[in-house]
Amino acid sequence: MLRKFLILGVFAGASASIPIVYQSNPGILENLLKSTMTSRPAVEAQPDVNLVSVPDKPAAPLPLGRKVVVTADERGHFSSAFRLNGRQVDGMIDTGSTLVAINASTARRIGLSLNPSDFSHEVNTANGTIKAAVALIDRLQIGTITVNDVQVIVLDDRALHTNLIGMSFLSRLSKYQAENGTLLLVQ
Structure with a gap:
């Protein structure tokens, strides 16, 4: 017993x-x-799928539940369409960027209203030191992944041509991993 x-x-x-x-x-x-x-022996072989990204437009992320896979472009960059405060924005994932960095035009499009006096922070970029504004966006989304209250830095349009999705977003994920030309994002 x-x-x-x-x-x-x-x-x-x-x-x-x-x-x-x-x-x-x-x-x-x-x-x-x-x-x-x-x-087990395979009943039917599955064809290989070769995803090719269009150079002018970022590839759409492949959603996998609370996971998203982004395919590298021909330059090896992970660019995709994101939603910032509900507005679609193209951006490049940049692990070397401390914050999500957007230009002033994008800030206006997603509903951030900034005054010239808000540009009081000096930041060092590859092109030198420039003035920037720090702000908070309500929601940043890629595929099925959503992160709320993300800190961003806003730069002049001439200083930043490509929006950068930096560590203020990536560090809030449970995992991100680059492998074989893809970047896996897991929330």
Whole structure:
């Protein structure tokens, strides 16, 4: 009888821990399922898909639930369409940028009203030191990922031609990883 209770207790403890393990690492279940599927003979081979990005327009991110995959462009940059305060904005993901950096035109389009006196911060860029304004945007989205209250820096249009999605967004994700020409974003 004690043996049955011990076996039952081990079974109950193991089954209760499966959701916790899955939440901490959802890839475990996917890898287990893939390994069981690869051990069986394939019924029909799936064609290889080659995603090519258009040079003039950033590639649309591929949503995967609360994950998004962005494919590198021909220069190796991860550019995509984002939504800032509900407005679509093209941007490039830049891990070297401390904050999300947008130009003044984009700031106006997404509803940020800034005065000349707001441009009181000096920032060092690749092109030298310039004045900038720090602001907060309500919502930044890419695919199914949404981050609220993201700090941004606003630069003059002449100083910033491409909006940069920096660490004030990326650090709020649970994971971001570049591999084989793709960038995986996980919330």
